[in-house]
Amino acid sequence: MAEALATVARLDGLGMITIRADLSRSGDAIAEAAGLAIPDATRISTDGSRSLGWMSPDELLLILPAQETPDAIAALEQALAAEHALIADVSDARAVFEVIGDHASDVIAKLSPAHLDALPQDGLRRSRAAQTAAAFWRVDGGFRLIGFRSTADYLDLVLQSAACPGSGLAPR
Amino acid sequence: MLILTCPYCGLDAEETELHPGGEAHLKRVGPEGSDEEFEDYMFARKNAKGVHFERWRHAYGCGKWFLAARDTVTLQVYGTYRAQTHAPPQDIVDAIRKVRPDWQPDWSHAE
Amino acid sequence: MTHTPPFRLARGGRLIDRAFQIPFRFDGRYLRGLRGDTLASAMLASGQMLMGRSFKYHRPRGPVASGAEEPNALFGLGQGGRFEPNQRATTTALVPGMILRSQNCWPSLDADIGAVNNWLSPMLPAGFYYKTFIHPRPFWKHLFEPIIRRSAGLGRAPTDPDPDRYEQAYALYDTVVVGGGIAGLTAAREAAEKGGKVLVLEQNPVWGGRTPVDHKAGEATIQALLDDLRGRANVTLRRNTMATGLYDHGYLLAREALADHDPNQGIPRQRLWRIRAGHIVTATGALERPLAFACNDVPGVMLASAVRDFIVDYGVAPGQRIVVVTNNDDAYRTALIAQEARLDVTVLDARDSADGDLPQAARAQNITVLTGSAIAKVTGGRHVESVAVCDQKGEGKHTGTIDCDVVAMSGGWSPIVHLYSHCGGKLLWDEAQAMFRPDPDRPPLGADGRGNVTATGAASGDLRCAGDLERAEGATMPVWCMPANAPYKLRAKMWLDYQNDVKVTDVLLAAREGYASVEHTKRYTTLGMATDQGKVSNINGLAILSDALNQPIPQTGTTTFRPPYTPLTLATIAADARGEAFQPLRKTPLHAWHERHGVSWEPVGQWRRPYCYPRGDEDRHAAVNREILAVRNSVGTLDASTLGKILVKGPDAGKFLDMMYTNMMSSLPVGKCRYGLMCSENGFLMDDGVVARLTEDTWLCHTTTGGADRIHGHMEDWLQCEWWDWQVYTANVTEQYAQIAVAGPKARDLLERLPGSIDLSQQALPFMQWVEGDIAGMPARIYRISFSGELSYEIAVPAGRGLELWERLQEAGRDLGITPYGTEAMHVMRAEKGFIMIGDETDGTIIPQDLGLGWAISKKKSDYIGKRAQSRSHMKDGARWQLVGLESLDDRVIPDGALAVDEGTNPNGQRKTQGRVTSSYHSPTLGRPIAMALVRHGTGRMGQVLEFPLPSGEVLKGRICDPVFYDKEGARLNG
Known part of the structure; x- marks a missing residue:
């Protein structure tokens, strides 16, 4: 039996913070509090343990080790105290997967209409995975994909199924 | 299965990533409006054959609403633009006129 | 003459491997084919020309074509969950152990009782159903409808679930070329040279289309092109992939067969490609048209191209004595190939003269060519025995008889214009070639308003694209009826649509009865409504109709081409959206606990919520009653995690919520809750829920379970599109929290048993207030709200800790008879x-x-x-x-x-x-x-x-x- 196109694994231990603010006004304050540069539209900036993803023109997602979440929220709230902004802990609302392997992009290409060739190394694509909302970006050897907690089992099912051994997208 | 460019992300999103919202540039009629004005706002839709302005939400993306100027017959997209406007911007109007020189804007409350 | 073996020729067959025999079963008989055979070639090689029965008259049918247009040779294939009806023998590769069943016949293909309809055919004219079953009205429901339903439908639907897997995949290319023949490969090379990603799709397992069959050097030409394309990094070549339909903005659907009829590989059986193409080149080739002569449906009457395909590709002789009947030069290729295979050939050419290079070559090979000639009638029941020859310009007076077992007919070629037409591309009538072909000036348009489809090669009407341009070719002479002045008796035996039994006289009748529109005629006569969707019959039918209406063909117009090009199984469209993955099932953080405790589920949108938790022998009703009484008398817990939770924050949040809700939310004091109603702009109530004011500028809005995403979207719509200058941010935090309702007169007693910082007394936390703090070591927000009418608290904790809190509650409340309750108890209590x-x-x-x-x-x-x-x-x-x-x-x-x-x-x-x-x-x-x-x-x-x-x-x-x-x-x- 051939190998799966990629290994699909659920990842625990990540904190996530939604930040809504006027990025042109509050960008510097956010960057300082988050410890990361503000990403350009549809990009994600990262320093290894933390990532800051562009979700919409007035929304960022800070992804960090779970234990750092409370302090990061406090830092952000303090930094944005004088601004109109919304900061929400969404760590528990998400499910995170890693899709790692030589053919990881085949797995994503079976579930999302996103144009993967056009996804830069630091690109973050919000799209759908089969019938549920998802966002994904590149990591070493594949992709990291986030979806909603309630549909984690569904996501796992469709990702595993897309990674079915022998079902690579290369022409036969 | 249309492809529309989200003016916020710059991404070409396909129809399954979008949520349609009907005719664009409607002017809300509140409690002071007459029955006729309210009826027009609530129910009367253009259903244009040709140039049409419509609302779309990048639902499986940045979540923002945007507007599209589109030809319902040829499927040509004249352009997409942000929703925070009462009338199509000039570059959209120009793009339409380039293809349909005789086209006249007919939104009722252009600024 | 009789149809006699050997059917497999001693030599030839470019696609077969004679070293590998493949056994299969047909209606219980064991037969053998060769690796590389299609079902049709394997059956023909076994002497099985009879492959089906027509739909209406149950007439015996053999294969007419060799490809996707085949209307007759359809089988039920496989068994159990893998049974599939209406599988085309001409495009289905033979796989060891295949099981085929004939269709539309009883008790057997050979002795079909339904064939009695054939003798009744004078009483079953076009529109028979419409005319017969309209009166008396009551007969419809009790007599006619049951009879029609029983005889309706071709093939048998499978009864078991399909055990195979299917999948979809998305791809984006600058250029997609549909068709891997010479035109397609040439177009692909041109596109590749210009740069950009190029995809070439070929429906068959082999490349080359007709070229290797029709041209001596064809195989080498194709190979050279393939070698060139394979060396290019920007080109993808994909075989076994049929482009089924073209939709808006270059959206192309294609089906790739990965493990068709060979389920033992453990991979998906088929894959549906959802392709975005910047530009599409249709190089889909052309289909040969039959000729309308009397009894042109007898098994053994085949398209001339199909006869040579079987000879060249599979080394199969459909017969030993072949009469080629044609109105063009191309069919002479069949004559030459048959001659080379040492078969006996005569050509009847309807044209007065045939002096092109191919007819000349045929004469040079001592092939008898009779010009100005036609077939008056085919003789034979289950198989062609002879043809009566007549003058094409006459009324069918016999001038001779030729014994034969195959008639190879060619009425000219029609470009395959389906994809070009699917999305609005227009056709034009090419009088000289007697064909509809894509109008290059009116292509389908892309999002940029420019044409995004180009037809090339035979698909564009260029039938000689494969080369041979130096050879002179005589013109095709349109022949819609053979002989031209055939009387009614002959016309009544000229088949147009083989599967649905539509004859020339049926179309003439429709015209006489006033059906001037081709779309109406199609429905009235069922012409082109069979599983081949008129690939073989449409143009001939259209020409007959135009003739009867005495108007030119373009004025009659053609019917609309709709996807899919060939049938697509529903499983491929559904792909992995079946079984557990049919749609996303949303689970609360407590889902697994409910499952372990005997829950009876209720679907609420995509969520599953506990309806109740039956114990022992209890039915659902008894369980609900028990749960209600427990809440009314002691304490119960409800998983309320599915309720929508939307944060609304900003300087203008109060003003905004005053617009969203019918009641006043801006005046709600911090720390308090208020029940709110939300209406649509049309005034109708659309959602309700409790709103809590968290801080001076932050509110948390609860929505119904089904309303969370919708209401969040509704809020964002008004904020983005109407009041974009208001300073308000929203966030849907529904899934961040597990929310547990603790309700009943003992609710406070229970909660006070858990360690924590929160004062839950009536004084500290009265009805419709909320408080934040720790409970059982968890950060929590507790709302004193009630949907049951009892003393009630709803506790929200991070979703990841919901199960822990729930279990702590069950543990702490055991002596109180704590009872988890479901949605039905909640409904009754409210x-x-x-x-x-x-x-x-x-x-x-x-x-x-x-x-x-x-x-x-x-x-x-x-x-x-x-x-x-x-x-x-x-x-x-x-x-x-x-x-x-x-x-x-x-x-x-x-x-x-x-x-x-x-x-x-x-x-x-x-x-x-x-x-x-x-x-x-x-x-x-x-x-x-x-x-x-x-x-x-x-x-x-x-x-x-x-x-x-x-x-x-x-x-x-x-x-x-x-x-x-x-x-x-x-x-x-x-x-």
């Missing part, structure tokens, strides 16, 4: 309290005023979404139905949805109605049925009795009462 439920008391036409919720509509606000609509005369009409309670007079539960009848009848003779039941339950708390209903003038009619007739004829009676059945003064929830 109805006992007279609380409305969105979706029960509302249906999209109900305004809050109908439900006695006027108290929740602010009189101070100048505006809110829905306010203007609610001032319309219809909304203020005193005759609107109003919410009341109902007491059943005979102790039976009045069914939900039952209508209260009024005096008199409506114009349809039905009883007038004056109300309907919106919620109805047996109340275990009260020991009697309770119901809520919307009734005309309801609130002013207390004590009146309404009648509710049931479908059984019984009439139940209900007395109008106050909708609050339990604890009207609210002492319990305030306790």
Whole structure:
């Protein structure tokens, strides 16, 4: 039996913070509090343990080790105290997967209409995975994909199924 | 299965990533409006054959609403633009006129 | 003459491997083919020319074509869950152990009783059904419809679930070339040279299309092109992939066969490609047309191209003596190839002269060529035995007879224009070549308004694209009827649509009866409505119709081409959206606990919520009653995690929520909760829930379970598109929290047993307030709100800790008889309290005023979404139905949805109605049925009795009462 196109694994231990603010006004304050540069539209900036993803023109997602979440929220709230902004802990609302392997992009290409060739190394694509909302970006050897907690089992099912051994997208 | 460019992300999103919202540039009629004005706002839709302005939400993306100027017959997209406007911007109007020189804007409350 | 072996030629067959025999079964018989065979070539090689029965007359049918256009050779393939009806023998690769069944015949293909329809055919003209079954009317339902239904449909639907996997994949290319023949490969090379990603799709397992069969050097030419393309990094070549349809903005669907009929590989059987193409090149080739002569449907009458395909590709001789009948030069290729295979050949050419290079070559090979000649009639029942020859210009007077076992006919070629037409590309009639071909000036348009499809090669009408341009070729002479002046008797035996048994006379009849539109004629006669969708018959039928209407073909027009090009199995379209993955199933953080504790689920949108938790022998009703009594008498817990939770924050958040809700939210003090109603701009109630003010500028809005995403989207819509200058941010935090309702007179006792920082006393946390703190070591927000009417707390903790809190509660409340309760207990308890439920008391036409919720509509606000609509005369009409309670007079539960009848009848003779039941339950708390209903003038009619007739004829009676059945003064929830 051939190998799966990629290994699909659920990842625990990540904190996530939604930040809504006027990025042109509050960008510097956010960057300082988050410890990361503000990403350009549809990009994600990262320093290894933390990532800051562009979700919409007035929304960022800070992804960090779970234990750092409370302090990061406090830092952000303090930094944005004088601004109109919304900061929400969404760590528990998400499910995170890693899709790692030589053919990881085949797995994503079976579930999302996103144009993967056009996804830069630091690109973050919000799209759908089969019938549920998802966002994904590149990591070493594949992709990291986030979806909603309630549909984690569904996501796992469709990702595993897309990674079915022998079902690579290369022409036969 | 249309492809529309989200003016916020710059991404070409396909129809399954979008949520349609009907005719664009409607002017809300509140409690002071007459029955006729309210009826027009609530129910009367253009259903244009040709140039049409419509609302779309990048639902499986940045979540923002945007507007599209589109030809319902040829499927040509004249352009997409942000929703925070009462009338199509000039570059959209120009793009339409380039293809349909005789086209006249007919939104009722252009600024 | 008789049809005699050997059928497999001693030499040739470019696609077969004679070293590998492949056994298969056909109607119980064991047959053998070779690796590389299609079902059709393997059957022909076994001497099996009879492959099916026509749909209407059950006439014997053999294969006509060698490809996707085949209308006759259809089989039921496989068994069990893998059984598939209507599989085309000409395009299905032979796989060891395949099991084929013939269709549309009983008891067998050879002895089919339905063939009696053939003798009845003079009584079954076009439009037979319409004419016959219209009167008398009552006969339709009880006699005609059952008979028609039994004989309707070709093939048998599989009964077992399909065990195979299917998948989809997305791809984006700058150029997609459809068709891997010489035109397609050449176009691909051109596109590749210009740069950009290029994809080439070929429906067959082999590349080259007709070129390797039709041209001596064809194989080498194709190979050179393939070698070139394989060396290019920007080109993808994909075989076994059929482009099924082209849609808006270059959206191309294609089906790739990965493991068709060979399920043992463990990989998906088929893959549906959802391709975005910048530009599409259709290089789909052309289809040969049959000729209309008498008895052209006898097995053995085949397209000339198919005859040479079987010889060249599979080394199969469909017969030993072949009559080629043609109106063009191309069919001479068949004559030459047959001659080379040492078969006996005669050519009948309808044209007065045939002096092109190919006819010359045929004569040089001593092939008899009779020009100006036609077939008057084919003789033979199950197989061609001979043809009667006549003058094409005459009426069919026999000038001779030729014994033969195969007739290879060619009526010219029609470009395959399907993809070009699917998305609006227009066709033009090419008089010289007698064909519709794509109009290059009116292609389908892309998003940029420019043409995004180009046709090339034979698909564009360039039938000689494969080369040989130096050879002179004679013109094709349109022949729509053979012989030209055939009398009715002959025309009545000329088949146009083989599968559906539509003959020339059927189309003529339709024309006589006034069917001038080709679309109407198609439906009236069923021409082109068979599984081949008219690939073989459309143009001939159209020409006959035009002739009868005495107008040129382009004026009659052609029928609309619709996807898919060839049938697509539903499983491929569904792909992995089946079984557990049919749609996303949303699970709360407590899902697994519920499952372990015997839950009976209720689907609520995509969520699963516990309906109840039956214990032991309990049925659902008993479990619900037990759960309700436990809450009313002690304490219960409900998983309320699915309720929507939306954060709304900003300097203008209060102003914004005042617009969203009918009541005033800006005045809500921090720390307090308020029940709010949300209406659509049309005035109708669409959602409700408790709003808590968290800080000076932050509110948390609870929505219904099904409403979370919708209401969040609704808020964002107004913020982005109407009040974009208001400073408000929203965030949907529904899934961040597990929310547990703890309800019952012992609720406070229970919660106080858990360690924590929160004072839950009546003084510290009265009804409709919330508080934050720690409980059982978890950060929590506790809302003192109640949907059950009891003392009740809803506790929100991070979702990841929900299970821990739930289990701590069960543990701590064991001696109190703590009882998890489900949605049905919740529904019954809220109805006992007279609380409305969105979706029960509302249906999209109900305004809050109908439900006695006027108290929740602010009189101070100048505006809110829905306010203007609610001032319309219809909304203020005193005759609107109003919410009341109902007491059943005979102790039976009045069914939900039952209508209260009024005096008199409506114009349809039905009883007038004056109300309907919106919620109805047996109340275990009260020991009697309770119901809520919307009734005309309801609130002013207390004590009146309404009648509710049931479908059984019984009439139940209900007395109008106050909708609050339990604890009207609210002492319990305030306790």
